[in-house]
Amino acid sequence: MTTRTPNRQLRDLVAESGLTYAALAKAVRTVAAECGVALRTNKSAVEHWIAGVAPQGDTGRFLAVALSRQLDRILTPHDLGLAGPDETQDDIGLSLGTDPIDALLPMWKVELDRRRFLASSAYSVAAAALPLSHVREVADRTAAARTGRIAGMAEVAAVRDMVRVFSEMDERHGGQHGRSALVTYLRDDVAPLCRGRFRTEEIRRQMLSAAARGVHLLGFKSYDAGQQGAAQRYYLQSYALAAESGIRGHDGFVMRTMAMQGLKLHRPEHCQGLAETGLNRARGHVDAQTEALFRVVHSHTLAKGGHTRAALAEAERARAMLAGQPGDDVPYWALSWGPPAASVYSRTAKVYEAIGDHRAAAEQYARAAAARPAGTYARIVALDLVAGAELQLKRGRIEQACATWDRAMDHMDGVRSVRTRKAVVRMRADLARFRARGVRCAADLDERTADFLAASRAPT
Numbered sequence: 455m456t457t458r459t460p461n462r463q464l465r466d467l468v469a470e471s472g473l474t475y476a477a478l479a480k481a482v483r484t485v486a487a488e489c490g491v492a493l494r495t496n497k498s499a500v501e502h503w504i505a506g507v508a509p510q511g512d513t514g515r516f517l518a519v520a521l522s523r524q525l526d527r528i529l530t531p532h533d534l535g536l537a538g539p540d541e542t543q544d545d546i547g548l549s550l551g552t553d554p555i556d557a558l559l560p561m562w563k564v565e566l567d568r569r570r571f572l573a574s575s576a577y578s579v580a581a582a583a584l585p586l587s588h589v590r591e592v593a594d595r596t597a598a599a600r601t602g603r604i605a606g607m608a609e610v611a612a613v614r615d616m617v618r619v620f621s622e623m624d625e626r627h628g629g630q631h632g633r634s635a636l637v638t639y640l641r642d643d644v645a646p647l648c649r650g651r652f653r654t655e656e657i658r659r660q661m662l663s664a665a666a667r668g669v670h671l672l673g674f675k676s677y678d679a680g681q682q683g684a685a686q687r688y689y690l691q692s693y694a695l696a697a698e699s700g701i702r703g704h705d706g707f708v709m710r711t712m713a714m715q716g717l718k719l720h721r722p723e724h725c726q727g728l729a730e731t732g733l734n735r736a737r738g739h740v741d742a743q744t745e746a747l748f749r750v751v752h753s754h755t756l757a758k759g760g761h762t763r764a765a766l767a768e769a770e771r772a773r774a775m776l777a778g779q780p781g782d783d784v785p786y787w788a789l790s791w792g793p794p795a796a797s798v799y800s801r802t803a804k805v806y807e808a809i810g811d812h813r814a815a816a817e818q819y820a821r822a823a824a825a826r827p828a829g830t831y832a833r834i835v836a837l838d839l840v841a842g843a844e845l846q847l848k849r850g851r852i853e854q855a856c857a858t859w860d861r862a863m864d865h866m867d868g869v870r871s872v873r874t875r876k877a878v879v880r881m882r883a884d885l886a887r888f889r890a891r892g893v894r895c896a897a898d899l900d901e902r903t904a905d906f907l908a909a910s911r912a913p914t
Contacts, residue, residue: 458505458506458507459506460504460505460506461503461504461505461506461534461535461536462535463533463534463535464503464504464534464535464536465504467521467525467529467533467534468500468504468521470525471521471524471525472524473524474497475497475500475501476496476497478497478500478517478520478521479495479496479497479499479500481520481523481524482495482513482516482517482520483495484520485516485517485519485520485523486512486513486516491512491516493513493516495513503517508536509536514531514534514536515531517531517534517536518530518531518533518534518536521534604650604651604652604653605647605650605651605652605653605657605661606652606653606657607657607660609647609661610657610660610661610664613643613644613647613661613664613665613668614664614667614786616639616643617664617667617668617671618786620632620635620636620639620668620671621671621790622830624671624674624675624678624833625792625830625831625832625833625834626829626830626831626832626833626868626869627832627833627868627869627870628678628833628869628870628871628874633672633675633679636668636671636672636675637672639668640665640668640669640672644664644665644668645665647661647665648661648662648665659699659700659701660699660701661699662695662696662698662699662701663695663696663699663701663704663787665695666692666693666695666696666699666704666708666787667692667786667787667790669688669691669692669695670688670689670692670708670711670787670790671790672688673685673686673687673688673689673692673711674711674790676688677715678833678871678872678873679871679872680872680873680876682715682719685715686712686715689708689711689712689715692708693705693708693709693712696708696787701785701787702735702736702739702740703735703736703739703740703744703785703788704785704787705732705735706731706732706733706734706735706736706748707732707736707747707748707787707788708732709728709729709731709732709735710728710729710732710733710747710748710751711790712728713725713726713728713729713732713751713755714751714754716728717754717755717758717804722755722758722759725755725758726752726755726756726758726759728755729748729751729752729754729755730752730755732748732751733745733748733749733752736748740785740788741783741784741785742775742776743775743776743784743788743794743795744784744785744788744794745775746771746772746773746775746776746794746798747772747788747794747797747798749768749769749771749772749775750768750769750772750797750798750801750802750805751801752768753765753766753768753769753772753801753802753805754801754804754805754808756768757804757805757808757809758808762809765805765808765809766805766809769802769805772798772802773798773802776794776795776798791831791834792826792827792830792831792834793825793826795825796821796822796823796825796826796831797822799818799819799821799822799825800818800819800822800834800838802818803815803816803817803818803819803822803838803841803842806818807841807845812845812848812849813845813849815841815842815845816842816845816846816849819838819839819841819842819845820838820839820842820858822838823835823838823839823842826838828865832865832866832868832869833865833866833869833871833873833874835862835865836862836863836865836866836869836874836877837862837873837874837877839858839859839861839862839865840858840859840862840877840880840881842858843855843856843858843859843862843881844880844884846858847884852888852893852895852896853895856885856895856896856898856899857895859881859899860899860902862877863878863899863902863903863906866878866906870910875907875910878903878906878907879907881899881903882900882903882904882907885899885900885903886900
């Protein structure tokens with residue numbers, strides 16, 4: 455008869471969480487469902503795990519996320535006493551305690567086998583809070599030994615240019631285009647450069663910042679594909695690289711992105727803290743247009759928290775900064791979604807939407823769509839138009855909404871994006887009652903959306 459060793463690490467963490475075995479089993483099933491996995495875990499399974507039986511497949515990862523959420527800190531399967539010596543090399547946990555480039559290598563390995571990666575990635579509220587308590591942990595690390603060729607600003611410029619090409623491809627065609635190519639480029643070209651020797655320390659800092667921008671784009675590609683856990687992991691690693699670079703404001707910009715992700719997922723627990731900290735780290739170190747980007751996201755978190763007056767005041771400050779003197783150039787990492795003015799208008803629309811002013815929100819979405827070059831930013835222009843159309847419909851403007859939706863559809867050809875596809879599905883649902891009443895513009899648009907959905911497959 456085999457005697458198993460009780461898992462005291464797991465037992466103590468479960469006790470600390472305050473969850474009953476049945477409640478923990480339910481939390482594990484919830485995390486698994488977020489990853490598209492149906493589990494039948496029950497309290498007996500939890501009893502077996504604590505007795506020393508290892509969870510099967512990716513269940514240990516789901517268990518780690520469930521306990522992380524309850525305890526409000528990051529836990530990996532290893533922390534739960536579940537990962538064996540052979541598994542730690544392939545763990546894609548959220549630790550920022552190692553060199554950010556080294557931490558990315560196993561993520562890139564499994565990214566190229568994305569099915570397994572996505573099956574073990576779930577959005578975590580605990581992870582959203584991580585940068586707030588680990589700001590100095592990454593920045594204070596000793597730089598890794600650098601060997602090989604001496605790199606200069608020409609190499610930094612080459613990385614920036616290549617990432618810009620991938621970013622423009624992403625905006626025109628959606629997150630699924632070029633994703634594996636970007637992973638390969640970051641792994642095979644950028645990572646070795648980051649480990650190399652540099653002519654000056656400033657050049658090294660700029661290279662790490664450029665690498666952070668590339669990883670940030672990879673996170674956004676995952677976000678666009680609806681893979682929120684994967685996106686968050688990349689954002690955390692982008693944050694680690696940006697913090698290590700020491701470029702003022704860049705790490706805060708990644709915090710801003712994480713706040714935006716949490717708002718989108720209706721998980722606002724740490725969004726205001728992330729937005730405020732990002733703004734504080736950038737204020738006084740970036741130009742006025744870039745600071746406006748931080749302020750408008752802070753405004754959105756205030757609106758979501760019910761602080762209407764403060765939210766509107768902050769949104770007004772953001773718009774005023776756009777109208778001020780040009781000042782310094784906008785840093786390349788702040789141009790992730792095109793012209794700053796367009797991003798400020800789009801986020802201001804969300805502020806108005808959060809406080810229930812649908813007319814003002816629709817106007818701001820229209821301004822955002824008009825402020826971006828449609829040929830370069832097809833996807834985001836389409837999404838801003840869709841958001842505006844939905845608000846026009848809420849105000850009873852069916853013909854105006856149909857016209858705006860029709861314009862949005864003009865920009866969606868060739869875009870492979872889960873977000874645009876979901877927008878079209880919502881569009882058809884909103885049109886159904888008007889089509890049934892014989893409203894001509896609704897019937898015409900419904901036919902167009904049906905053709906679009908039939909011609910495209912949801913990205914995998």
